[in-house]
Amino acid sequence: MFPEYDVIVVGAGHAGCEAAHAAAKMGSKVLLCTMNMNTIAQMSCNPAIGGVAKGQIVKEIDALGGKTGIISDKSMIQFRMLNRSKGPAMWSPRSQNDRMRFAEEWRLALEATPNVDFWQEMVKELIVKDNRVLGVKTGIGLEIKAKSVVLTNGTFLNGIIHIGEKQFGGGRTGEAAAKGITEQLVDLGFEAGRMKTGTPPRVDGRSLDYSKMEIQYGDENPEKFSFSDETTPLKEQRSCWITYTNKDVHETLETGFDRSPMFNGRIQGLGPRYCPSIEDKINRFAERDRHQIFVEPEGWNTVEIYVNGFSTSLPEDVQYKAIRKIAGFENCKMFRPGYAIEYDFFPPTQLKLTLETNLIENLFFAGQINGTTGYEEAASQGLVAGINAAQKVKEEEPFILKRSDAYIGVLIDDLINKGTEEPYRMFTSRAEFRLLLRQDNADLRLTQMGHSIGLASDSRLEKMLDKKNDTSKLMNDLKQKKLSPGSINEGLEERETATIREKITVEKLLKRPQLGLLDIMELDEDIKAYLSKYNRDVLEQAEIQTKYNSYIEKERQMVEKLNNMENFKIPQNFDYLSIPALSAEGKQKLNKIRPETLGQASRISGVSPADLSILTVYLGR
Structure with a gap:
């Protein structure tokens, strides 16, 4: 019934989708196994992509030739560049997305990818012989052979959903848990553990009073994730809102603490430190009388609202009473309650840097099975696992990103060398070379690598080389072009920066913290005419490299020292x-x-x- 595949990917979440797409695009014959074809690339938690460090990861996935950036752009309803008031190493793109369109775009993209086949059924067992994986067995007893297997099981391995004192098996609300694989892997010698994550209630946006909330607009000039020309920035955006909990909300929630699975010991797994439940926040930060709540639309046309900041596993009646005491939520109608989910994971110290397991050859793990949290972290691991599964089948060199290459390299290196006892989340502070690993230069860092393994297209490489050459030419010209006191001193005074007595190069002027290239364009018409020839990406790149040149050079020297040990x-x-x-x-x-x-x-x-x-x-x- 089935041919022998090069790569079988188990699970069609964010990790599985990237793994299947990457391996197939690199020429492997791929089978994507999922328990439900209708939930491919489901946004199980918030309808958003990116954020601090996570946005950098999405840009890196895109630069290598992955799909998450393009899918995010196509399903985006709002874009914001976070941390604009800080240095460029901290700038982090984030989008609100249409949940249904995101999943639809991923499915259509996979269906349009040659070499990807689909099978809807639970995989209950691996076929293993002589410490080598040879395929999978399904719930109805089918055996499907493959040269490599990528496991991206998400929260489904022996998943248990908790709502108050109620608990039931499931990998996501309304979907069954996956059984069998954990037990087999433990028998094969793997160490397993339990983790926990959670999600907030979803509510009816028609029942909210937005006049009592702060409106949160998208950026005036929105950008996008993908470096390709396949997508364009948003022309219109949907707003989000911010409101707050209060003392009444907290007191109402506390009435359910005796029935909380978190506090009475029914949940054994450790939850994410940086995305705690509302009951955990009240318990840990008792001195605070309010917590921020982000009110996020689930799409362009749906009325469903995601209540970001109100993740909870308290009894549904307590959730309902408490949420109606939040400003603007007084008449709130709930679509479904929040819940916590416990699931199996495998400490990632059992993996190689390729994400292949140490114990079983040609078996790869990616996503929450490795103890991470977040769509972006999962997608990046799926990409690396898919690439390396394809490379292994072709008997070609493994693809490994160093810490100095990408946030993805930092993520995988941290997981394998340090392991994790709680769901791992990426932050800019985890990267020692974050000034080199900016979101704006991910293409300059990684597109050539992606192209060399057959993932990034020729047009992607050409576009990146044009950007690199244009940036280099512009930076060289900024050293030559000079401005005179008569033409710019008035503008310098207006911008509260020192006037000049003799001609000055644009490069020296640009090093002043008060001035950017857009400011300098307003100072002199000739410079404006010259700079207008370049697109925004090139101008931004030249400005950042000029302003931070000495710091960037110091980090490069540190990387060279590190590389001596890495080699x-x-x-x-x-x-x-x-x-x-x-x-x-x-x-x-x-x-x-x-x-x-x-x-x-x-x-x-x-x-x-x-x-x-x-x-x-x-x-x-």
Whole structure:
């Protein structure tokens, strides 16, 4: 019934979609298995993409040739660039999306991708022989052979949904949990754990009083995620709103704490630290008398509203009473209550940097199965797992992003070397080279890599090279072009920056914190005419590189030092246990994780500087 596939992807969430698309685009014959064809790329939680560090990840996925950026642009209803008041390393794109259109666009994109087949059914078991995966077995007993398998099971592995004292099996509201795979993997020697996440109630927007809330508009000149010409910025946008909880809300919620699965011990899994439930916020931050609530439309035409900031697993009657005491929610009608979900995950220290498992060859894990949270983190892992599954089948070099290459590299390196005991979320502070890893230059960093493996198209590469060359030419011209005191001093005074006595280059002027290229264009008509030839991306790139040149150069020097260690390879069969001078913890961690380079070894928790020195000596021998 089925041919042998190159890659089988289990699960069609954000990780699974990116994995299937990447492997297929690189020439692999792919089967995407999902329990429900109608929930492909479902936005299980908030209808939004991006945010701090997450937006950078989406830009990186796009630069490599992945799809999340394009799908987000096509389904966007609002765009905001967060942290504009800070430096460019902190600028983070975020979109509100139409939930139904996002899922539809992903499905249409996958159906339009040659080499992707679909099968709707639960995968209950892997076919494994001699520590190598050979395919999957389905719930009705079908065996489907494959050269590699990517597991992207999300929250479905033995998922349990909690609402107050009620609990029932499920991977998402209205959908069954997946059984069998966890137990088999544990029998094969994998370590498993439990994690928890949650979601807020959904409500009827027609029942809200928006006059009691603060309106939150999108950016005046919205941008987009994708560097390609396939999408265009929004012409119109939908607004969001902000309101707040209050003392009455908190007191009402507290009446249900004795029935809370979080507080009475029924939930064992650890939840996300940076996205706590409303009951957790009230408990942890008792001194605060209010918490912010973001009121987010679920799409262009639907009346459904996502109540961001009100994630909860309290009994539904308590949720309903409490939510109606929020300003603007007095007559609120609820579509469905919030809930918590517990699910199995596998500590990611059991993986290689390619996301292939250490124990079973050609088996890859991506997404929440690795202990992460967030659509963006999942999508980026799916992309890397899909790429490497395809590369492995073709017997080509593995695709590994370093910490200095991308936020995706930081994410995977953190997971494999440090593991995670709570759902991992990406932040800009996790990246030591964040000035190099900006959202605006993801294409300059990664498109050539994506093109070299057959993922980013020729047109993508050409567009990136044009941007790079135009930026270089413009920066060189800014060093040559000079402005005279007579033409610009009046404008400098208006902008509260020092006037000049003699001609000054545009480059020197641009280094002033009060001035950007758009300001300088208003100072001089000739410069305005010259700069108008360049598009916004090139102007922004030249401005950032000029203003922050010395800081960028320092980070590049740090990267070169790090790369010396990253290029020092460790043999895969290296015997750490035979080195008596290594600490006991160092031996244990190194033997378990089996780092591929000295740089990776240096970042493993429990490996001391002394261990590293000893290891360097032995490797030198």
